[in-house]
Amino acid sequence: MADPNSVLNDLPGFPQLQGPRIRLRGPRAEDAAAVFEVFSDPAVMRYWSSTPMRELAQAEGRIAEILEGFTQRRLINWVVVDRGDAVIGTCTLYNFVARHRRAELGYALRSDCWGKGLAREATTLAIDWAFRALELHRIEADIDPRNEASRKVLERLGFASEGVMRQRFFIGDDATDSEIFGLLAGDWAAQHG
Template sequence: MSGDIHARLAALPAFPTLTGARVRLREPRTDDVDGVFALFGDPTAMRYWSSAPMRSRMQAEGRLEDMQAAFARGEALDWIIADRRSDRAMGTCTLFRFDARHRRAEVGYALGTAHWGKGLASEAVSLALDWSFRTLGLHRVEADIDPRNEPSRRLLLRLGFRSEGLMRERFFVGGEATDSELFGLLAQEWRRPVR
């Protein structure tokens, strides 16, 4: 499938909502501020993130504004991972760094610690991947994680990503230099997991 990714994003009639068995990926809203702050302010959830935990609710408000603005500019799709029944924010799943020429993007995700170990991140990322290959016509999706984050590593491998190398001391987080491991998934390798 060919075509300009940015044109496809611009042609979307609205922020896409993706629904799975237990989660829904939806547009960020101002009433998500407490959920976003609970997630990005939690040192445990942010242990392997590329920035320090948030310290104020105002930072969460700014993050939500940035998420909405990035979509308006066609630069990113920052979904809120919401519980399908309650619609309560549990995390985020993001497609970003779109490269139209090479038909690729990056995926990132974060989930509140109360929801770890239940397969919810896998379900959310699967929805985003399926949509990105089908709707945007991406050829490749990349992810980079802190290699010490074993649960995230297992999630990517389970979804079909391949580890493609280690970038040493790529980020400084709280004064500590951390490594980054790059993963890649090609469209022809994607097979949506059976639920």
């Protein structure tokens, strides 16, 4: 079985994953305005573990961190692009633990793109790659339990809810709960062959 760290280290660049309507690719400096548009929207950030971006420099900084995180192979934070190569969101694998063959999944889309199955398409590409290329055993996600859209995405992908950690994140002054979801390679293979 492949060592996930070796596979990550051997990657020549961000894996590019092509779906029917969207593509996952690495971010570029010129994506900053589009990244800012996604993460400055209070609707997108409602259940996120940080507050909305207020200036373009934060998106520029975020892209620099993503590229550095990839250089160190500790983060694969794709941007989700439409057919015209415009950024409409992000999809992320992070907190890799090679020894236990697991990682965490995160995702966000620009709010005018919600409700079209695009989050499902993006996350399916990332998960399929993580199980097939990295040969992970388990993928985790955590959500604010009130985040119905995110819960639905995870349930449709086959994730199981595994419990709630109380008051785990501060959003401003509010301590919010975190519901943990898990998806096993066997669950995925049973659905996707």
